[in-house]
Amino acid sequence: MNWIQIGKLEDIPRQGARTVTTPHGEIAVFRTIDDQVFALNNRCPHKNGPLAQGIVHGHRVTCPLHSWVISLENGEAVAPDTGCAHRYNVKLEHGELLLQLPDKK
Amino acid sequence: MAIKKTRLVVIGNGMAGIRTVEELIKMSPDEYDITVFGAEPQPNYNRILLSPVLSGEMTFQETVLNDWGWYQENHITLHTGKPVTKIHRKQCVVSTDDGLSAPYDRLLIATGSIPFMLPVPGIDLPGVVAYRSIQDVEAMLAAAQTGKRAVVIGGGLLGLEAANGLSLRGMEVSVVHINDWLMERQLDKAGGDLLTAELRKRGLNFYLTHQTEAILGEQHVTGLRFKNGLEIDADLVVMTVGIRPSIALAKSAGIYCERGIVVNDTMQTFDPKIYSVGECVQHRGQTYGLVAPLFEQAKVAANHLAEFGRMRYEGSLVSTKLKVTGIDLFSAGDFHAAEGDEELLLQDTSRGVYKKLILRDNRLRGAVMYGDTVDGPWYFQMLRDGTDVSEFREHILFGQAHLGDSGRSGAASVMNMADSAEICGCNGINKGMIVKAIIEKKLFTIEEVRAHTKASSSCGSCTGLVEALLANTLGGDYSASPNKKPMCPCTELSHDDVRAAISKHSLESMPQLMQTLNWKTPDGCASCRPALNFYLLAAAPDTYQDDSHSRFINERVHANIQKDGTYSVIPRIWGGVTSPAELRAIADIADKYEVPTVKFTGGQRLDLLGVTKENLPKMWGDLVAAGFVSGHAYGKALRTVKTCVGSEWCRFGTQDSTGLGIQMEKETWGSWTPHKFKIAVSGCPRNCAEATIKDFGVVCVDSGYELHVGGNGGIKVRVTDFLCKVSTEAEVLEYCGAFMQLYREDAHYLERTAPWIERTGLTHIKQRVVDDASMRAELYARFLQSQTSAQIDPWKARAEGKDAAEYVPLMAVAEMAN
Ligand code: SRM
Ligand SMILES: Cc1cc2nc3c(=O)[nH]c(=O)nc-3n(C[C@H](O)[C@H](O)[C@H](O)COP(=O)(O)OP(=O)(O)OC[C@H]3O[C@@H](n4cnc5c(N)ncnc54)[C@H](O)[C@@H]3O)c2cc1C
Ligand code: SF4
Ligand code: FES
Numbered sequence: 001m002n003w004i005q006i007g008k009l010e011d012i013p014r015q016g017a018r019t020v021t022t023p024h025g026e027i028a029v030f031r032t033i034d035d036q037v038f039a040l041n042n043r044c045p046h047k048n049g050p051l052a053q054g055i056v057h058g059h060r061v062t063c064p065l066h067s068w069v070i071s072l073e074n075g076e077a078v079a080p081d082t083g084c085a086h087r088y089n090v091k092l093e094h095g096e097l098l099l100q101l102p103d104k105k
Numbered sequence: 106m107a108i109k110k111t112r113l114v115v116i117g118n119g120m121a122g123i124r125t126v127e128e129l130i131k132m133s134p135d136e137y138d139i140t141v142f143g144a145e146p147q148p149n150y151n152r153i154l155l156s157p158v159l160s161g162e163m164t165f166q167e168t169v170l171n172d173w174g175w176y177q178e179n180h181i182t183l184h185t186g187k188p189v190t191k192i193h194r195k196q197c198v199v200s201t202d203d204g205l206s207a208p209y210d211r212l213l214i215a216t217g218s219i220p221f222m223l224p225v226p227g228i229d230l231p232g233v234v235a236y237r238s239i240q241d242v243e244a245m246l247a248a249a250q251t252g253k254r255a256v257v258i259g260g261g262l263l264g265l266e267a268a269n270g271l272s273l274r275g276m277e278v279s280v281v282h283i284n285d286w287l288m289e290r291q292l293d294k295a296g297g298d299l300l301t302a303e304l305r306k307r308g309l310n311f312y313l314t315h316q317t318e319a320i321l322g323e324q325h326v327t328g329l330r331f332k333n334g335l336e337i338d339a340d341l342v343v344m345t346v347g348i349r350p351s352i353a354l355a356k357s358a359g360i361y362c363e364r365g366i367v368v369n370d371t372m373q374t375f376d377p378k379i380y381s382v383g384e385c386v387q388h389r390g391q392t393y394g395l396v397a398p399l400f401e402q403a404k405v406a407a408n409h410l411a412e413f414g415r416m417r418y419e420g421s422l423v424s425t426k427l428k429v430t431g432i433d434l435f436s437a438g439d440f441h442a443a444e445g446d447e448e449l450l451l452q453d454t455s456r457g458v459y460k461k462l463i464l465r466d467n468r469l470r471g472a473v474m475y476g477d478t479v480d481g482p483w484y485f486q487m488l489r490d491g492t493d494v495s496e497f498r499e500h501i502l503f504g505q506a507h508l509g510d511s512g513r514s515g516a517a518s519v520m521n522m523a524d525s526a527e528i529c530g531c532n533g534i535n536k537g538m539i540v541k542a543i544i545e546k547k548l549f550t551i552e553e554v555r556a557h558t559k560a561s562s563s564c565g566s567c568t569g570l571v572e573a574l575l576a577n578t579l580g581g582d583y584s585a586s587p588n589k590k591p592m593c594p595c596t597e598l599s600h601d602d603v604r605a606a607i608s609k610h611s612l613e614s615m616p617q618l619m620q621t622l623n624w625k626t627p628d629g630c631a632s633c634r635p636a637l638n639f640y641l642l643a644a645a646p647d648t649y650q651d652d653s654h655s656r657f658i659n660e661r662v663h664a665n666i667q668k669d670g671t672y673s674v675i676p677r678i679w680g681g682v683t684s685p686a687e688l689r690a691i692a693d694i695a696d697k698y699e700v701p702t703v704k705f706t707g708g709q710r711l712d713l714l715g716v717t718k719e720n721l722p723k724m725w726g727d728l729v730a731a732g733f734v735s736g737h738a739y740g741k742a743l744r745t746v747k748t749c750v751g752s753e754w755c756r757f758g759t760q761d762s763t764g765l766g767i768q769m770e771k772e773t774w775g776s777w778t779p780h781k782f783k784i785a786v787s788g789c790p791r792n793c794a795e796a797t798i799k800d801f802g803v804v805c806v807d808s809g810y811e812l813h814v815g816g817n818g819g820i821k822v823r824v825t826d827f828l829c830k831v832s833t834e835a836e837v838l839e840y841c842g843a844f845m846q847l848y849r850e851d852a853h854y855l856e857r858t859a860p861w862i863e864r865t866g867l868t869h870i871k872q873r874v875v876d877d878a879s880m881r882a883e884l885y886a887r888f889l890q891s892q893t894s895a896q897i898d899p900w901k902a903r904a905e906g907k908d909a910a911e912y913v914p915l916m917a918v919a920e921m922a923n
Contacts, residue, residue: 004918006915006916006918011910011915013910014654015628015655016654018910018915019914020914020915020916020917021914021916022918023919033627033628034627049670050666050670053658053666053670054631054658055631055655055656055657057626057634058626058627058630060630062630062631064657064658065666065668069631080546080553080556
């Protein structure tokens with residue numbers, strides 16, 4: 001597992017998201033109203049909608065394609081929908097955003 | 106101290122009784138302490154589905170409606186296999202033969218009915234069964250294991266379903282029927298004959314106009330003798346000649362009964378503590394043997410048990426379908442023409458289609474259909490509504506699809522049905538309820554629709570219609586139906602409350618609004634935020650700081666997201682008029698960015714589809730350089746202004762519709778509205794620009810301009826209402842701007858002009874836009890003022906670098922260090 005520097009908190013708009021392209025696919029990094037950051041695979045469990053383009057509210061994002069609501073904390077779809085977007089670890093250290101990626105296979 | 110609850114005892118653990126309990130729990134969860142007695146040993150199951158169980162298309166488990174857990178969760182005491190044998194009305198107690206008893210404050214009798222057995226010799230022989238319960242099905246299945254020949258006595262609905270099931274189980278089946286055609290209660294002779302022919306093809310034998318004299322056999326049934334002397338062999342005899350309301354228990358308790366237990370419109374028997382629902386009931390002289398009316402009764406009974414006391418049961422009209430896979434049959438109402446009735450007939454023997462409609466005074470009284478039943482619900486709806494069909498009488502037999510000239514296919518015709526049209530007859534679910542559930546609860550599969558609405562969960566014969574509704578409803582950016590209070594789960598306030606509060610407290614930003622109005626969530630949700638952003642913008646168009654993160658992605662990035670995450674780009678083509686130079690520029694840009702699809706839109710312009718997000722600003726830069734601005738095809742905003750060629754070219758044109766359309770688009774583009782807003786201008790009443798299904802439509806006439814408002818295409822096409830006629834182009838512009846401004850200040854977010862007008866009334870709009878000249882002038886002035894800050898091309902701004910970060914990834918991790 002590797003922690004990779006991906007930018008600064010200010011690079012992501014509050015209540016917004018940016019993407020990071022990786023060999024594991026596109027990862028969406030979200031910043032919530034309370035300045036917490038979360039990272040999910042940028043593919044909705046429903047039909048692969050790009051979650052980074054959704055509306056971020058609380059610790060949740062609403063998918064832009066068919067409005068499933070996905071929890072940023074664990075990647076799970078909120079009931080009655082079911083499914084899970086893979087979650088990645090991110091942290092903020094001295095203003096730097098660090099994303100944890102698995103080793104290359 | 107616990108409050109003592111009212112005690113409700115239910116006799117009959119069947120479909121009507123338990124449906125009443127379900128409705129009651131929904132309305133008033135804690136009021137009653139409920140005890141249910143059921144004669145059958147099973148939990149409540151869906152009796153309708155016995156036929157699929159018999160034929161092997163379903164298992165019993167799949168028919169269970171309420172499993173043991175359900176009774177537990179709802180704290181219901183359940184005694185199965187315990188028929189109640191006495192009701193002591195003085196003591197208010199019921200009891201069973203083996204000593205159980207239960208006191209009640211309210212009693213509900215739902216004992217259903219009992220199959221009628223012909224009084225002929227041999228009726229008690231083993232091998233003779235009725236068709237009512239899962240036990241009967243088990244007996245038939247056991248017989249099918251050992252015997253070969255089955256005889257079904259009674260060629261009605263039940264009999265035919267039994268015959269079909271047994272035949273699918275490998276038995277040789279004969280149906281004996283006293284009448285000279287099958288299902289004479291639901292079908293006329295012609296329909297019955299078609300049905301007989303089809304069932305013969307499937308291997309069933311028929312003895313029509315045969316009357317059973319005796320059932321033969323010593324230890325077990327061996328055969329049957331008819332009145333005419335003919336004898337046939339049988340290892341199993343199924344008796345389906347009719348049912349009788351099960352009233353013995355009620356009668357023995359002195360409750361007034363005729364054919365059934367007599368109830369009033371509140372489902373109360375002559376004893377005010379005792380209610381009754383289901384097949385055992387006689388209401389206004391009628392008894393029922395289908396679930397749809399029983400479920401209506403259940404709703405009413407529950408309403409009164411919950412002491413809401415608001416509903417009345419006024420009887421039901423019923424329609425019938427035969428549940429034999431592959432046979433389409435529908436009938437409703439009275440289909441025997443009486444004096445003064447007219448009969449419309451369509452018979453297409455080679456297609457196997459037969460339809461008969463009975464009319465009186467241009468209103469439907471009955472319908473029989475065989476072979477093609479797509480329009481069954483439509484006829485049934487008109488029958489119940491007493492619709493005057495004189496306007497489309499000549500087409501009525503061909504079905505709803507033939508009413509317009511659009512030639513829609515069968516599936517699309519569900520979309521033509523009114524919201525109130527019933528789709529699932531079993532559960533009384535209409536189209537509007539299903540569409541609403543699909544939209545609001547975001548349902549995608551038939552299972553979800555079943556879970557949320559119950560539609561298609563009983564007999565399943567409406568499954569096709571529900572699927573058609575799903576297919577037709579999904580796939581757009583859902584236009585939510587006019588919102589009732591509250592606007593979303595984040596608040597108790599309605600849309601109108603919020604708008605009022607914005608002006609009362611001069612609210613200027615979203616955090617301030619949420620704080621002042623005690624929002625329940627820290628920053629709202631995907632449904633309130635876009636609405637609040639719009640309301641704040643509409644209240645202060647010149648000063649409000651637009652919150653792009655409260656806009657749906659399309660509006661945030663000024664392009665329409667596609668299913669694969671790419672975008673479409675639609676530049677404005679003023680009034681649909683373009684030039685070789687513009688087309689060349691678009692072609693070059695499409696080449697440069699390798700646009701996979703270029704398409705003419707339904708709005709008279711060009712769509713460049715499949716553009717990646719990163720390419721958007723660059724492409725816009727090129728489009729702006731070629732003189733284009735954003736077409737706002739993505740926005741709750743002015744979309745297109747469609748025009749026809751008009752007086753400039755057309756031999757019928759009365760005014761310059763093209764030029765007027767362009768002027769209107771130049772004046773209104775860029776404006777944000779509660780929902781999308783479309784305009785069209787037609788040069789004469791031939792109306793080639795389809796102005797009468799637009800939010801604002803202009804139809805030019807020799808003497809001026811007719812203005813129409815509140816139309817749309819879409820799921821539910823609505824033709825505009827005529828607003829007024831004016832005589833100059835300047836007036837058209839003024840009325841249009843004033844109308845748009847009123848819409849913007851007045852409508853709920855995501856409420857298009859059509860539902861807005863239907864909610865507030867055309868008069869409300871006419872008074873402000875037409876009758877009151879000074880109000881119109883003020884509205885128009887406010888509109889023009891807000892346009893000064895709205896007509897800034899968003900594409901140009903972004904091509905020049907606004908929100909640049911939005912369009913590029915934060916970072917690209919190329920190789921993983923290892
Ligand atoms: C591109 C286009 C289809 C085409 O290839 O022709 C189109 C595409 C979409 N329409 Fe449309 N509509 C298009 C003309 C129409 C028309 C025809 C017209 O405007 O004369 C109608 C019927 C007229 C009307 O609006 O009343 C139309 C009625 C709808 C509706 C139903 C509206 C309603 O009030 O019921 C929706 C759903 C909605 O908006 O909620 C919809 C929604 C959509 C959406 C936005 C669905 C979505 O969210 O993805 C589609 C966006 C596709 C995209 O990304 O470009 N589209 N749509 C047309 C764009 C016109 C343009 O130049 O801007
Ligand atoms: C094979 C079959 C197919 C059908 N197909 C259709 C169809 O396609 N469409 C349609 O609309 N309808 C159909 N029906 C009719 C439908 O099932 C009935 O209208 C419905 O079940 C009646 O509901 P109910 O509650 O009045 O009676 P039931 O569902 O019969 O419930 C009455 C219950 O009360 C119990 N009971 C009776 N007396 C006592 C007592 N003294 N103490 C305790 N319990 C008692 C009975 O055992 C029974 O369980 C079909 C019926 C059958 C048998
Ligand atoms: S463009 Fe319109 S009609 Fe066509 S699929 Fe999309 S929403 Fe449906
Ligand atoms: S792809 Fe996310 S909701 Fe459909």
